[in-house]
Amino acid sequence: MAGLSGAALAISGAPAFARADPLPSWNQGAARQSIIGFVTRVTSPHGTDFVPIEQRIATFDNDGTLWSEQPVYFQVVFALDRVRALAAQHPEWTDRQPFSSVLAGDGSVLARLSEKDLLEIVEATHSGMTVAQFENIVLAWMATARHPRFNRPYTDLVFQPMLELLAYLRGNGFRTFIVSGGGIEFMRPWAEKRYGIPPDQVVGSSGETAFRIAADGTPELVKLPKVEFIDDGPGKPVAINRFIGRRPILAFGNSDGDQQMLEWTAAGGGARFMALVHHTDARREWAYDRTSSVGKLDKAWDEATRRGWLVVDMKRDWGVIYPFEKQVTGRHPAGRDGG
Amino acid sequence: MAGLSGAALAISGAPAFARADPLPSWNQGAARQSIIGFVTRVTSPHGTDFVPIEQRIATFDNDGTLWSEQPVYFQVVFALDRVRALAAQHPEWTDRQPFSSVLAGDGSVLARLSEKDLLEIVEATHSGMTVAQFENIVLAWMATARHPRFNRPYTDLVFQPMLELLAYLRGNGFRTFIVSGGGIEFMRPWAEKRYGIPPDQVVGSSGETAFRIAADGTPELVKLPKVEFIDDGPGKPVAINRFIGRRPILAFGNSDGDQQMLEWTAAGGGARFMALVHHTDARREWAYDRTSSVGKLDKAWDEATRRGWLVVDMKRDWGVIYPFEKQVTGRHPAGRDGG
Numbered sequence: 132m133a134g135l136s137g138a139a140l141a142i143s144g145a146p147a148f149a150r151a152d153p154l155p156s157w158n159q160g161a162a163r164q165s166i167i168g169f170v171t172r173v174t175s176p177h178g179t180d181f182v183p184i185e186q187r188i189a190t191f192d193n194d195g196t197l198w199s200e201q202p203v204y205f206q207v208v209f210a211l212d213r214v215r216a217l218a219a220q221h222p223e224w225t226d227r228q229p230f231s232s233v234l235a236g237d238g239s240v241l242a243r244l245s246e247k248d249l250l251e252i253v254e255a256t257h258s259g260m261t262v263a264q265f266e267n268i269v270l271a272w273m274a275t276a277r278h279p280r281f282n283r284p285y286t287d288l289v290f291q292p293m294l295e296l297l298a299y300l301r302g303n304g305f306r307t308f309i310v311s312g313g314g315i316e317f318m319r320p321w322a323e324k325r326y327g328i329p330p331d332q333v334v335g336s337s338g339e340t341a342f343r344i345a346a347d348g349t350p351e352l353v354k355l356p357k358v359e360f361i362d363d364g365p366g367k368p369v370a371i372n373r374f375i376g377r378r379p380i381l382a383f384g385n386s387d388g389d390q391q392m393l394e395w396t397a398a399g400g401g402a403r404f405m406a407l408v409h410h411t412d413a414r415r416e417w418a419y420d421r422t423s424s425v426g427k428l429d430k431a432w433d434e435a436t437r438r439g440w441l442v443v444d445m446k447r448d449w450g451v452i453y454p455f456e457k458q459v460t461g462r463h464p465a466g467r468d469g470g
Numbered sequence: 471m472a473g474l475s476g477a478a479l480a481i482s483g484a485p486a487f488a489r490a491d492p493l494p495s496w497n498q499g500a501a502r503q504s505i506i507g508f509v510t511r512v513t514s515p516h517g518t519d520f521v522p523i524e525q526r527i528a529t530f531d532n533d534g535t536l537w538s539e540q541p542v543y544f545q546v547v548f549a550l551d552r553v554r555a556l557a558a559q560h561p562e563w564t565d566r567q568p569f570s571s572v573l574a575g576d577g578s579v580l581a582r583l584s585e586k587d588l589l590e591i592v593e594a595t596h597s598g599m600t601v602a603q604f605e606n607i608v609l610a611w612m613a614t615a616r617h618p619r620f621n622r623p624y625t626d627l628v629f630q631p632m633l634e635l636l637a638y639l640r641g642n643g644f645r646t647f648i649v650s651g652g653g654i655e656f657m658r659p660w661a662e663k664r665y666g667i668p669p670d671q672v673v674g675s676s677g678e679t680a681f682r683i684a685a686d687g688t689p690e691l692v693k694l695p696k697v698e699f700i701d702d703g704p705g706k707p708v709a710i711n712r713f714i715g716r717r718p719i720l721a722f723g724n725s726d727g728d729q730q731m732l733e734w735t736a737a738g739g740g741a742r743f744m745a746l747v748h749h750t751d752a753r754r755e756w757a758y759d760r761t762s763s764v765g766k767l768d769k770a771w772d773e774a775t776r777r778g779w780l781v782v783d784m785k786r787d788w789g790v791i792y793p794f795e796k797q798v799t800g801r802h803p804a805g806r807d808g809g
Contacts, residue, residue, distance in 0.1 A: 185668060262711055319715050327653045329524060330715025331645075331670070340711055342704035342730055352711050365681035372601055372679055372691050375712060376658050376669025391681055394689045453635075 156292040156451040162443050166296065169404045171389065173380065177215035180402040182305050185302040188379045190371060190392060191293070193318060193335070194309035195385035195426040196408050199278075199288040199328060201417040203241055203425060206317050207249065208285075209272055211241075213256035221255075230255070237288045250358060253314075257338055258356035263356055269320045273333040282453065286325050290408075293383075297326055305381070310371055311335040312363035312388055316354075316369045334374045363388045368395035380404065393440065405440040407431060412446035415456075476740055483782035485585075492638040495631040495790040501782050505555040505635065508743045511643050512719065519741040523643040528630070528716040529710060529731060532657060532674070533649035535747050536665060538617075538627040538632075540756040542580055542764060545656050547624075548611055554597035560594075569594070579787065589697060592653075596677055597695035601655065608659045618634045618750035622794065625664050629747075632722075632792045638663055639720070649710055650674040651702035651727055655693075673713045675701045702727045707734035719743065732779065745780035746770060755784060 157163040168446040171328055172180040173187065194200040212232045214224070228455045229248035230353040232240045244252075257265065275285055296305045309318060309328055335455035362370045368391050371379065382389070382396035385408040393405040409428065411418050420428040434443050443449070467470065484662045496502040511519040511528065531538040553563070553572045563569035568587035569580045583591075597758065617624055636646050648657060654674040661667045673806055678694040704708070707730050710718065721728070721735035724747040731743040746797065749756050757769040774781050790796055 183664070315715070325526070331713065333715065334510075337712060340708050342707045342734070344733075350707065350730070350737045352707060352734075365713045368681045368689065368691060371681050372656070373676060374670060376654070376672060391689070395681070395691075430653070 141227065143400055146315045151304070152205045154292065154295050156295055156449060157425055158448055158450045160448060162448040163440050166299075166404075166406075169381070169402065170299065170303050182401060186373055186377065186380060187303070187305040188302075188308065188375060188377050189300050189305045189381040190310040190334075190367075190375070190379040190383070190396070191297070192384040192386070192389045192392070193309050193313050195410065196307070196389070197289060197293050197297075198285070199290075199416060200426050201410075201419070202279075202315070205278075205285045205288075206253075206313050207241070208276070209269070209317065210249070210252050210256045211274060211277060213268070214252060217256065235469055250335065253356060254338065254356040257314065257316075258354045261352055262340065262354060266320045269317055273316065273321055281453075286321055287455055288448040288453060289325055290449070291454045291457065292449045296327065296383075297328070300381070301327065306331045308371075308375060308379075310362065310367050310382075310392060312361065312366075314338070334362060334370050336360060364396055365391045367392035382406070383408070384431070385410065386426040386428050387431045390434060393431065393435070396439065397440075405438075406436070406443060407435050407440065408445060411444050412449075412452065415452045416445060418446075422461050492641070493631065493634050495788060497636055497787055497789045499787060501787040504780050505638075505743075505745075508720070508741065509638065521719055521740060525676040525716065525719065526639075526642070526644040527641050527647065527714060527716050528644045528720040528721070529647045529649040529673075529706075529718040529735070529806060530636070531723040531725070531728045532648050532652050534749065535722055535728070536628060536632050536636075536648070537624070538629075538755060539620075539765050540749075540758070544617075544624045544627075544650070545592075545652050546580070547615070548608070548645070548656065549588070549591050549595045551611060551615065552607070553591060556595065565793070593677065593697060593769070596653065596655075597693045599693060601679065601693060602689040603656055605659045607720070608656055611662055620792075625660055627792060627795055628664055629788070630793045630796065632747075633665065633790045633793065635722075635765050636667070640666065644720070645671065647671045647673055647710075647714060647757075649701065649731060650704050651700065651705075653677070673701060673709050675699060675705075682708050704730045706731035710734065722747070723765050724749065724768065725765040726770045729773060732770065732774070736777065743780070744774070744777075745782060746774050748784060750783050751785035751788075751791065754795075757785075787794045 133440070152165065153164055172178055177183055191197055191405065194204050211233050214230055218224055224234060229244055229252060232243065255430050273284060276285060277283060278285055280289060300307055307328055309320060309332065311321060313335050315333055315337050318335055319330045319333045322333050323330065337359045339357045339359045341353050341355055343351055343353055345351050360366065362461040367389065373394065378399040379396045380399065380402065381404040382392050383406045384392060389407070397403050397405050409420060410416060410426070419426065420432065432442065445452070474575065493502055493505065511517055512521040513519055530536055533543050550572050553569055557563055557573055563573060568583055568591060571582065572591070608749050612623060614623055615624060616622060617627060620627065639646055647665055648661060648671065650657060652674050654672055654676050657674055658669045661672050662669065676698045678696045678698045679696055680692050682690055682692055684690050698711070701704065706728065710731065717738040718735045719738065719741065720743040721732050722745045723731060736742050736744050746767065749758050749765070751757060758765065759771065784791070
């Protein structure tokens with residue numbers, strides 16, 4: 132597995148992937164070449180673009196960049212499932228919007244939920260338990276919920292080319308951070324296993340939390356029904372500053388919510404790499420951009436074009452989308468990714 | 471230098487400090503032994519207390535734990551110096567409390583400033599510039615300000631035994647985080663050089679920050695005059711959860727503001743290490759505890775005693791307090807710290 136060999140190389144300090152193709156799921160072409168060219172430049176000790184290892188910070192959006200986000204953000208599916216799971220404890224929800232619509236099971240409910248409705252649902256379903264209990268709820272949902280199109284766990288829908296890119300960067304001394312509009316505590320329980328990204332490198336939206344001593348004397352962290360921070364748009368550079376404290380030299384997103392993160396990254400000195408995933412493959416994944424209600428890519432796309440940032444064309448640039456395709460189709464021989 | 475050799479060992483992955491005393495500034499005795507015993511237990515692969523490397527999280531308070539905090543928190547000295555430096559741009563301050571008292575240069579002003587006054591001073595002096603400008607202001611102050619008792623830069627007043635402990639832990643696979651009531655952006659500019667702790671491992675209090683595009687098109691992060699989060703007391707476990715996302719297995723503090731961090735650390739499963747620095751050395755540093763207005767150690771001390779947490783007696787347990795003592799007195803031969 133690329134992930135494992137990347138980790139091993141990072142530990143041994145050996146030159147990364149000298150023996151094997153680091154990005155086997157990326158098709159030959161400009162996208163792949165620009166990534167390898169950038170990494171080679173910033174890691175060449177005698178080159179003019181060399182970047183010391185402690186400054187090799189890479190930030191990645193999650194929804195639509197590291198995994199799919201259609202037909203709706205997976206955390207929204209989780210939140211709606213939680214409304215149904217908790218309904219018995221909340222008889223008042225049967226008469227109260229937006230909960231009553233969710234519970235009525237109307238297939239079109241999602242289209243009618245406003246941002247305020249969603250916030251209310253998230254606050255109600257992501258609170259009232261300890262942080263540890265919430266982690267178990269997320270893990271249990273990930274183990275049992277199935278994506279309607281693929282009938283697979285949502286964590287199967289991570290992008291194989293991005294797993295390879297994360298491992299390749301780490302193998303070259305980068306630290307890889309998630310900077311997502313999704314909830315920190317929705318991502319952390321599985322991000323280390325799936326992406327190789329530890330909890331302290333997961334930046335995202337958050338709810339307020341309180342420390343208290345329980346009746347039995349145990350200290351607890353309790354999740355409160357109040358959104359604390361939305362890590363989207365201009366919030367992303369703010370969160371990068373708060374959590375990372377250093378400007379990234381590489382940033383990857385896929386939507387207008389990532390525009391300010393890319394602008395902030397681009398405005399630093401020295402070599403920089405800004406990129407967007409453009410969802411162009413309706414057959415293997417989804418195709419959407421300027422008019423999508425989820426992951427809208429419009430202004431950021433124009434800016435990327437104008438400024439020469441990489442726009443990855445999923446259909447053209449990715450030989451494999453999901454890790455499970457490798458197992459199913461055999462189109463991607465195991466020997467090729469150097470494990 | 472212990473710091474350098476620790477870093478080198480961490481990179482090479484070699485067994486840490488097999489050749490030399492890892493804690494040369496710690497006197498022989500129970501404190502030193504309990505630290506070495508704990509680290510040995512959690513890093514022994516076949517022992518019952520073994521802790522996988524990704525869970526080796528250590529958190530340290532800063533003021534009074536990693537450096538001195540008397541006669542007043544150093545960031546307060548910085549804030550008062552900033553009031554004086556900015557006075558010309560704020561003619562209104564001459565008639566407005568608490569600024570007028572500070573500007574009047576009354577030596578007893580500090581004793582009369584309330585917590586609300588201090589907050590107002592911090593908000594006024596830590597805002598109105600970009601994050602990058604503030605970093606430069608902090609670095610310039612650190613380069614020129616002198617501690618009144620020692621006539622040395624404040625960053626000279628870090629504790630040599632704690633520098634050795636940080637390097638020893640990192641040499642054994644720990645990640646070392648600051649979790650301080652002090653401002654994140656006051657600590658980050660110098661913490662990596664002084665402590666070996668990178669910006670993303672500095673957790674602390676923070677002010678609100680906004681992203682904006684300046685008139686010339688440059689993206690900026692601007693510091694706003696509003697405190698966002700106070701990382702003290704029950705705020706410390708909250709911040710540990712938000713920033714680190716994993717419970718520490720070792721936590722070190724020195725005051726009642728660290729009590730909840732130690733409680734949160736103690737409540738995890740497996741081997742745990744909780745410790746307090748007790749300031750007992752008026753000759754070399756300061757002696758204070760239950761009645762001090764700065765770094766009050768009262769309830770946390772009682773809890774530490776009751777629960778058997780380590781209480782470091784500075785006078786008894788530390789052979790050297792500050793790094794400059796080694797150069798000046800020669801009481802601590804360079805050969806001993808294994809560099």
